[in-house]
Amino acid sequence: DAGVIQSPRHEVTEMGQEVTLRCKPISGHDYLFWYRQTMMRGLELLIYFNNNVPIDDSGMPEDRFSAKMPNASFSTLKIQPSEPRDSAVYFCASSLDEGLSNQPQHFGDGTRLSIL
């Protein structure tokens, strides 16, 4: 079975441009998570969805960030306008609804974003 697929793997763009990151979760997984990883702050949860519905977006840093999940097999994270401090590795993860105590998250390989 294919794992979580993210695209693009690398993105370099200029400040002010719109950036769209894409994620295809593992088929059948009910939960989808977007994380950001930096050296300074480690791995931070930005937002997560359950059955395509956003449940908690309290980790989204600013209004410049938005995420959608139009169907069970696709999600996007958009930054508009982008700023240099948004540079990081963005991960998407998905998991089955197995209950609170046993919930492995399966991560994609991430998108390395550089804003110049």
Added chain:
Amino acid sequence: TQLLEQSPQFLSIQEGENLTVYCNSSSVFSSLQWYRQEPGEGPVLLVTVVTGGEVKKLKRLTFQFGDARKDSSLHITAAQPGDTGLYLCAGLSSNDYKLSFGAGTTVTVRA
């Protein structure tokens, strides 16, 4: 401020030596997970511990969950270069599905 504090931040040892990584918090978690992340890849789950005092073994890796479910440790026996990576602990809140990650411990095993 990290909800989960990992120590040490960096660890470099010789092949064959043992090592222990610690994960501490003032919060109680319903479960705690350990992940390993290699460069250019996402974290991969190693183990989930659920019960206070629980010990799980995965080949040369031993994971322990504290009695109060606030802390955990990862011990590697006879480390090998293939154990090199970033080790992350993550606590699952008892209120929601959110994982809180520690900052990680970078382990380097020299041949």
